[in-house]
Amino acid sequence: MSSSQLHVGEVHAHEHHELSFIHKYIFSTDHKIIGIQFLFTTLLFLVLGGALALLVRTQLAWPHAELPWISSWFLESNGGRMTESFYNMLFSMHASVMIFFVIIPLLAGAFGNFTIPLMIGAPDMAFPKLNMLSYWFMWPAFILILVSFFAEGGAPAAGWTSYPTLASSSMPAGQGFDSPAAPNSGHGQIFWLLSLLFVGVSSMMGSVNYITTIINMRSPGMTLYRMPMTIWALFITAILQAFALPVLTVALILQSLDKLLGTTFFLPPAGLEFANWETGPGGGQPLLWQHLFWFYSHPAVYIMILPAMGMVSDIISTFARRALFGYRAMILSIAGIAGLGFIVWGHHMFQSGMDPRLGTGFMIATIMIALPSAIKTFNWLATVYRGNVQYTAAMLFALAFVAMFIIGGLSGIFMAATPVDIYIHDTYFIVAHLHYVLFSSSLLGIFAGIYYWFPKMFGRLMNESLGKLHFTLTFIFLNGLFFPMHILGVAGLRRRIPDITNAVLESPLVSLNQFMTLCAFALGVSQFIFIYNFFYSLFRGEVSGRNPWHSNTLEWVAPSPPGHGNFETIPVVHRWPYDYGDYGSIDHLKQTDPPDPSHPSGQHH
Amino acid sequence: MEHAVSDEKQAHMGLPLPNGKLAMWLFLVTEIMFFTALIGTYLLIRMGMPTQSQPWPGPKDVHLVEAIGAFNTFVLICSSLTVVLAHWSLHTNDVRKATMYMGITLALGCVFLVVKAFEYKSKIDHQILPGRVFEKLDGPTGYRFYRTVEEQLKHIVEGHAHASEKAREACRKLLDELPRLSPKEINLRIAGSKKVKECDMPSGASKEVTGILEEFHDEDLHLSHSIPFGNMWASCYFAMTGFHALHVLGGLVVFGVILIMAWMGKFGVQHLNLVEYTGLYWHFVDIVWIFLFPLLYLV
C-alpha cells in the first residue's frame, strides 16, 4: 500500500498511440468526450422538449384557433385544430423527454462524467469501456422514443406516468398491442417502455462506474471530506439511481409483459368491460404500478436536483470568494434528502384511494424533507453574505437557482400536506411546483454549470455579456410563465385539459394563459442567445487559461481542455476546496497548495 | 519527494477492495432491488387478491411438481459449491482443477435450464399461460371455453391423444352431452367437485361429481378447466422464473467464455479475480432461486 507513495510526483507513463477519429471522438472511452457527447445529445432533446411545450402552451392559450402551418397536421374534420389525443400526446412526451432524456442525462451523464475524475484527481473513470457503453446504450433509447412519434396510433398519450389500465390494456387480454384500449397505447407505448428500459440500464451502468470511481480512485490526499460538493452530490445521486432504478425496470417490464404477452399484473380480477368488448379476467392490481413507478420516480426528482445543488454550491463559493458555509451540514443534508426521498413516494398518490394511515406516514416524511432543503438554502445565503461577489453569468444562474428553489420548495410544502393536496392535486399548482424545481432550479443550475465548465471542456470562454443577457431574459420570462401557474392552480385550473373554455370555472382563466404563452415563446426565443453564444465560443471564443475563475478545485489544475490522463502529474491534495478570500494578499488556496501555517485552512474538523 | 506534513499519511485513498469487486457488489445491489420488486409484486398480489371462494391455485391445480423444483434447487446448490471450489483451486494455483470445476458448474447450470424447459413444456401443454387460462366462465369467456373443450374432446375421442379406452369412452359421453351443459357444468364434469372452487360451482349443484381428470390420471388428457387466478399465477410464475432463467443463462455465457479461454490455453492464475466475481454473481443467482423455490412451489 505504501508503494503508491513512491510514485507520487512521477509522470504517468502513458502509451501515446494515436487513436483514429472514430476511437477518439465517437466510440471514445475518455470520460471527457463521453460527457461532452451526453451534453450535445441532451441539449438537442432539450430543444425537442421545449418545442413540445410550446405546442402545449399554444393549445392552452388559443383552444379554438386554427394554428398557422401546423394545422395541416390535424384533421380537416376538426377544423384544423389539435385533437384531444394529440394534446395528451404532447404533454406526455414533453414530460418523458425532459425527464429521461434531458435533465437526468445532463446532470448525471454529462456533468457526472466530465467532472468526477477531474475533481477527484483521477486519470479517468474506473471502467472506461463501461462508461462508453453507458453512453451508447442511450442511443437505442433515443431512437425508440423518436420513432414512437411515428408509430401507429402515435406517441404515448397516457401521461409520462403511464398508469394502467389506460396505458396497458388491450382487447382481449393476450391479443397483444394491436388492439389497445387507447389508440396511443399500442405500439407507441411499447416503444416508450422499451426506450425507458434502455435509459435505466445506461444509468445503472453509469452509477456503478461513478460510485466505484469516487470510492476507489481519489488521488492522494483527497479524503472524502475534502471532496467538492459537486462530487458529493453526484456520489449520492449515483447511489439513489442504483437503488431506485431497478424497481422502475420491474414496473416497465411488468407493463410490457401485460401488453405483449397478456399477463395480468395490472388488470383487475374482474377484467375490464367496455361498450362493445371486454378483456379477459385479470387478477392483478392497477395500484401496484403506481407504487412501483413512484418508488423510482420520487428518488428520480432528487436525482434531478441534487447534482445541480452540488454544482451551485461550488459555483457560489467560487464567485463569492468565500468558503462554503457549513460544508458538513451540506453533505448531511444531501444525504438526508436522498434517504428521506426513499420513503415519500406515496405523496404522488394521495388521491389514489390508498389507506389514510399510509398517507399520514408519507405526509410526515415529506414535510421532513423541507428541513435539509432549508439548511442548504440558508447555507448558500450565508456563503454569499458579505462575500466579494463577482456577478458572472455562471454566478447569476447559480443565485437564481437558490431563489427559484425557495419558491419551488415552498410550493412543495403545500402539497406535502395531504388535506391541501386533495384540493390542489392535478391542478396547475402542481405544474407550477414541478416547473419551478425542474426548469427554474435544475435547468438554471445546468446553465450555471455549462457557463462555469465550458472553459475547461473546450479551452475557450463563453461571451459574458451574451451570457448575462441570456440570463436576464430567461429569468424574466420563466417567472412570467410559471409564477401565474400557482394562481391558476388555486383558482381550480386542472392539468392535462386541452380545452379549458368548456368549464365554467376555468374559462375566465384563458387570458392569463395567453400571457403565459407569450412569455413561453419569448423564453424559447431567448434560448437562441445561448445557442449562438455556445457555438460561437466553441470556435471563436477567447482562449481561457487553466483557471479563468481562480477556483480551488482540482479540475482547474489540469490544462483546458485536459488531455488524455487529465493531469500532467498526479495531484496531491492538501486542502479542502473552499479556501477563498480571507487570506490577506492571497486570494485563494487551491486544493493542491501545500499547507501553510500562516494561512491555515478554513476547514474545521 | 518530501512529505513533511504529518497529516499526509494517507497516500492510498479508497477502500482495500479491488474496483472490480466493488463494482460487482454494486451490480448485485441493483439486482437485489430488481428481484425484491419482482418477488414483492408476487407476494403482495398473492396475499391481497385471492378470497375464500377464489383461492390462489395450488401446485396440483397448475401442474407444478414440487419434487422437480427441489431437484433444481439441489442442482443449483451443487453448482454454487463447484464454482467456489473453482475459485479455491485457482487460489491454490491448480488451473486444471479450476477449469474442471468451472466445467461442472456450466454443466449443472445447463441441467437446471433443461429441467426448467421441461417444466415450461408441461405448462404449455396444459395451456397454463398468461392470458390463456380459463377463469370466470361467464359470457364470451364461457363460450370460448365451450369451443375449446369441444375441440379437445374431439381430439381425444378421435384417438389422436394417447388415452386409455375407458378415458376415451368417458370423453365421448361428455362430448355427446356437451350442447346441453352450461360452461360451469362442463367445468365440473371435467375437473370434479373436489377440484372446482366455490366461485366456479354451477348454481344448484350440490352433487359429488367425479371429474374425468380425477378418474383418469392420464397425463395426456389435455382438457382445460377453470383455474381461479390462474392467469395471475402464470404471469407471476413465468415472470419470476423467466427472469431468473435469463440470469442463469447470462452466467452460463460467462462460464462458457472462461472455458473457451482455458481451451485456448489463455486461462490462468491471473484470472483469480474474474473467477471470484463470476462466482459472486452465480451465488446471487442461486440465492434468488433459494427464495423462489419455496415461494412458488411450497407455500
Added chain:
Amino acid sequence: MSEPHANGDAHAAPDFQTYIYVFLALAICTILSFAVYGVLEGMAAAGIIMIVAVIKAALVIWIFMHVKFDWPRIYFLIVPVLILGVMMMFVLLPDIVIAWHQ
C-alpha cells in the same frame, strides 16, 4: 480496469472442508423444507420453510460469497439495500393486501 493501488484482497479464505460442510448443510436444509412441506400445513409450514430459506441464503452469503471476510468493506452496501427492500414490501401491505379485502 485500472487499479492503481495494490489493494489487499481478503487475506483469509475458507478451506475446502468448510465449503463441503456448508454444502451439506444446504442440502440438508433443502431436504428439511421439503419434508416440512409434506408433513405440516398452512402458516406453520410456510413460516418454517421461509426461515429455512433465509438460513440457506445466509450460509451462501456468509461463506460462499466470502462476506464473512469482506464484511467491514461492503456492509455499507448490503445493509441499506436489505432495509430498503424489506421496508418497501411492508409499506405496501396496508394498501395492496389489507385494503383489497375491504
